[in-house]
Amino acid sequence: MGANCSIFEVGVIIMDESVIQNVLGLYEEKIDSLDISPKEKTALKLSLKDRYAKMRYDPGDAVGVVAAQSISEPATQTTLRSYHRAAGAGLNITQGLPRILEIFDARKVPVTPSMKIYLKKEYNNKDKAVEIASSIKETDLKHIMVMDSLDLANMALEVELDKGIIKQFNIIPDKIISAVKRKVKNVNASVDGNKLIFEIKKDKVTIKDLQALRFKLRDVHVKGIKGITHCIVERVGDEYVLYTLGSNLMKVSKIEGIDTSRLCSNNMFEIAEVLGIEAARNTLVMEIIETLRAQGVDTDVRHLLLVADAMTQSGEIQPIGRYGLSGSKSSVLARANFEETIRHLTDAAVYGLSDDLNGIVENVMIGKTAKVGTGLVDIAMKTQKKEKPKKVAETKE
Amino acid sequence: MSEVYVNGYFVGEHDSPLELIKALLEKRRKNQLPSTMNVAYHEDKDEVQVNIDAGRVRRPLIVVENGKPLMTEEMESKLEKREMSWDEVLKKNIVEYLDADEEENAYIAVSRKEVTPEHTHIELDSSLILGVAASVLVFPEKNRGDRLNYGSRMAVQAIGIPLQNFLQRDDTTYNVLVYPQVPLVKTDSMEAVGLESHPSGHNLVVAVSTFYGYNVEDALIINKASLDRGLGRSVAYRSFVTEFRRYWGGQEDMACIPDPSVKGYRSEEDYDMLDEQGIIEVESSVPEQGVIVGKISPLRFLGISKEIKMGLQNFRDNSLTISSGNSGIVEKVILTSDAEGNKIVSAVVRDTKTPEVGDKMATRHGQKGVIGLVVPEEDMPFTADGIVPDIIVNPHAIPSRMTVGQLLEIIAGKVGALAAKRINGTVFKGEEEKIRAALKYMGFRDDGKETLYNGVTGEKMEAPILTGITYYYRLYHLVSKKIHARSKGPVALMTKQPTEGRSKEGGLRLGEMEKDCFIAHGAPITLKERFGSDKVSIPVCKDCGVIAIEDHIKNRTYCPLCKNDVIVNVEMSYAFKLMLDELRSLLIYPQIVPESS
Incomplete structure (x- = not known):
């Protein structure tokens, strides 16, 4: 390039040399420790720098398209089999393509919400782990009873409790009764050995009333955290880890003995609510990586980071698709090109919208050069005359 | 109580379905009930199905009783020598026909060797476990299943x-x-x-x-x-059919060698192979898109007055030709008529296909x-x-x-x-x-x-x-019928884009995902070139953003709205112009705003 030429301003940011230095600094020590001559060391550093510079994306590269292709091409090859046995003891957590879809569609609640709970050091033994697990797992009355039956003679409901379970979970019958009273009003309860007897405070009790009570009682929440249907203790390395089916981050994090710094859930929205959007972004990335890895797909993290950034940049998790990122594009034509063509075109007509033709799709549509890659740059030249240095001649499309 | 159905209709209930079935089968085997009757007990639904209606697919099986097939090997050889008839075997209930329902209750051994007391039947032949399609494969048991x-x-x-x-x-x-x-x-x-x-x-x-x-x-x-x-070596036959229709006003299609004055006349040698009736001679070789039947039809619309004055015949050439990509020798010509009495000519063209x-x-x-x-x-x-x-x-x-x-x-x-x-x-x-x-x-x-x-x-x-x-x-996938390439060629009338498909000499579509690849490679200029097949330059009014009118007679280009003639030419794909037109037909007024410079 001649002295009179310069890169036309199109928002190109030349990467600061210091960034490269920072990255290379990570390897500096390692290179210095190698058993090679100083000359070779400098050569190695130089070639490393060279490599790094080459690996960077050039200005104008369609990063988004590359990310999309890098994720979706291998995703088409993953199995459609959705369930996979995780954590040995039989928790079925959605995997594979359905899970990937679930993440990118940003569904409010995953099909199988799940948590991974680490324990604090002093609680890290089998007994404590099992105890915590049992305190997390949702226990309803139906889980701890042997049977319930109607006592038609006394117009009462008898619930026989399971001795073993009660002992194991350390549940006091009085506690159950208070739990029942919280949920169902107008009930008298008494304990008779293993049996709980419930009577309805009403003048004329019908069988229908008793039946209704019977089904209501079954779902009375006795112990644990609502929504967590399973909780399994697994030994991972020298640690005991709890895996759950069902997720409730807020409540679980309040339980004593839990290492809240490593507590995680696969429900991104819950994380965004409890821990904030940055945490949700990280979970998003981790979840995608994990599901892809499980299928043997090894996609570069940076593609996933880009997607996660795009999905969370508004401060809340946006899905990719009609109601999310694609639907919030600024260009009318780009939106019309994607989905709901008629709605976008009529809206544009009603509100008198205009399209500046800055995006890619719009330009492809109308047959213009899109502003990516080689289409991004224009040649501009300062005129030779010194009198009018400010006038710039543009080449036209 | 299990429900009992006969031919799908509920007839009653029974306490012990298995005994009922046993009794029914016993009676059938004693020829007291028709041999066409099949009985089945569906354990999951707890119902007995008795079927004697027509239309069930049934297959013969040898009956096994107490671990012994009723058909002895001696009988088999007798059957083979025709000393014993199949009817006799059926009558003696050595072999019985099961339908799909009863088969569910049967325990069928594949070969004589594996018969146990639990078995109820044995296959006539072990190869009958395969269906028609699989039974023509050789050594199937030595191959992986998917290969079969x-x-x-x-x-x-x-x-x-x-x-x-x-x-x-x-x-x-x-x-x-x-x-x-x-x-x-x-x-x-x-x-x-x-x-x-x-x-x-x-x-x-x-x-x-x-x-x-x-x-x-x-x-x-x-x-x-x-x-x-x-x-x-194989011979590919293909028939080409044409129908001679009658129109109102007494006009009709005619088979003949078209007169040079007919609209759309090809050339003299194109009609060379036709006989005086206008139908091709058997055993003559026809080139690609060659004429098989000379046919003239009345004009669909009367031409403009000029043509009529010139005295042209009011007929157009509507000859039957071989479709492109086909050629060969005429094997036979069939003359017949359809239900309305219209004449039909069908010509079979044969072409020898040597493997290539x-x-x-x-x-x-x-x-x-x-x-x-x-x-x-x-x-x-x-x-x-x-x-x-x-x-x-x-x-x-x-x-x-x-x-x-x-x-x-x-x-x-x-x-x-x-x-x-x-x-x-x-x-x-x-x-x-x-x-x-x-x-x-x-x-x-x-x-x-x-x-x-x-x-x-x-x-x-x-x-x-x-x-x-x-x-x-x-296999009938022959390259000669699939090979296809095009540089320039026909375009669709509406979009000005290349046609689709081999038969229409169409282009190969550069689709949505392929487009993404060009973008991912950062090559939008190449992409523009590839998508440039329907490129047009359209005059647009600079003020209204409306497509201008080009008046060749007055040699003037002007805006239909403001009659202004400040016009710029905008290059765009014709499909986009079409879309703008369609929007306009929906009473949407899309404006093109040319860059101000």
Whole structure:
């Protein structure tokens, strides 16, 4: 390039040399420790720098398209089999393509919400782990009873409790009764050995009333955290880890003995609510990586980071698709090109919208050069005359 | 209480369904109830189904009682010698027919050897566990299951003799193999299926070897001399039909050699092959898009006055031509009429298709491939006996697909050819040891391998190569009917974009995802070039953003709204212009705002 030429301003940011230095600094020590001559060391550093510079994306590269292709091409090859046995003891957590879809569609609640709970050091033994697990797992009355039956003679409901379970979970019958009273009003309860007897405070009790009570009682929440249907203790390395089916981050994090710094859930929205959007972004990335890895797909993290950034940049998790990122594009034509063509075109007509033709799709549509890659740059030249240095001649499309 | 249904209608309930069924069956076997009756107990639904209606598919099975088949081996030989009739067997209830329902309750042994007291029936023959499609495969038990699936799927696509009366017919398309052979390695059910009288392949000498890279990726090397001798040669028939219609006003289509004054007249030599009736002579060769039947139709619209004044005949040429990509010799012409009495002319054109590079062939083991190279016989490898293979298959086709049956067929075919005997390859009936022993007895290695000599240099090849005979199908996927390329060509009227499809000489679509690839590579200028097929330059009013009117008579371009003539030419794809027009028809007013500069 001649002295009179310069890169036309199109928002190109030349990467600061210091960034490269920072990255290379990570390897500096390692290179210095190698058993090679100083000359070779400098050569190695130089070639490393060279490599790094080459690996960077050039200005104008369609990063988004590359990310999309890098994720979706291998995703088409993953199995459609959705369930996979995780954590040995039989928790079925959605995997594979359905899970990937679930993440990118940003569904409010995953099909199988799940948590991974680490324990604090002093609680890290089998007994404590099992105890915590049992305190997390949702226990309803139906889980701890042997049977319930109607006592038609006394117009009462008898619930026989399971001795073993009660002992194991350390549940006091009085506690159950208070739990029942919280949920169902107008009930008298008494304990008779293993049996709980419930009577309805009403003048004329019908069988229908008793039946209704019977089904209501079954779902009375006795112990644990609502929504967590399973909780399994697994030994991972020298640690005991709890895996759950069902997720409730807020409540679980309040339980004593839990290492809240490593507590995680696969429900991104819950994380965004409890821990904030940055945490949700990280979970998003981790979840995608994990599901892809499980299928043997090894996609570069940076593609996933880009997607996660795009999905969370508004401060809340946006899905990719009609109601999310694609639907919030600024260009009318780009939106019309994607989905709901008629709605976008009529809206544009009603509100008198205009399209500046800055995006890619719009330009492809109308047959213009899109502003990516080689289409991004224009040649501009300062005129030779010194009198009018400010006038710039543009080449036209 | 289980419910009892007869022919699907509820008739009552019964306490012990199993006893009911037992009693019914006993009565049927004593011929007190019709043998066409089938009884089944559905345990899951707790219901008894009794069926005596028509339309059920039933199959014969030998009855087993107390672990003993009622059909003794003695009876079997009697049946074979026709000393005993099938009716007798049925009458004695040695064999009974089960429908799909009753079959669910039966416990059927595949062979005599595995009969236990629990068994209720035994197959007439062990190969009957296979259906029609699978039963024509040889040594199926030695192949992986999916290969059988592929094998029987491809057998359907083989060119053979579909019908023996093909000379009398005029189907739209059909292929007939010229020298079909009955397979050397056969199955028992082939005769029943009709493949003995309608064979669809050839027994080819196969060598399992590489050949200068021309048979990688499942390609096949084929011997030129074998092709010349008629290997895989087939005749493709195609019929072309035209109808002579009558219109109101007494006008009608006419068959004739069109007069040069007729609208759309081709040229004199185009009508050369037609006789005075305008119908092509049998056995004349027709080129691509050649005329078969000369036909003139009345004009759909009367032309503009100029034409009428000039005294042109009010007819247009509507001759029947061969569609593009087809040519051949006229086999026969059929003259007939339809229900309304309109004359119909149908001409069958035949074309001989010799296998060429790109044609598809397959074995009965799901091993398909495309011809990669046709080699002159003198360059093909040969055995010490002077046997030159017809086909060379790449050995890489075998291990990953585990088609052991194919290897066995090669050996069995070789034995069959040497002993002039057909070998049985029915399921569970192939006798590998016997085949190998027979091959050894005839002086060959028992693994079928032979020393080959390089056809070009005459050198002995280092490794012995498996050579033998395999039955090959020629599948009807012929390159000559698929090959397609275009540079410029016809465009669709509405969009000005290239047409689609081979028959319309269409372009190959650069789709949505392909477009993304261009963008991902950062090459939008290349993309613009590729999408430029419908590029147009359109005059647009600078103020209104509306497409301007080009008046050639007044030689003026002006805006239809403001009559202004400040016009700029905007380049865009025609499809986009079309979209703008469509929006306008929806009363949406899309404006093009040219860049101000």
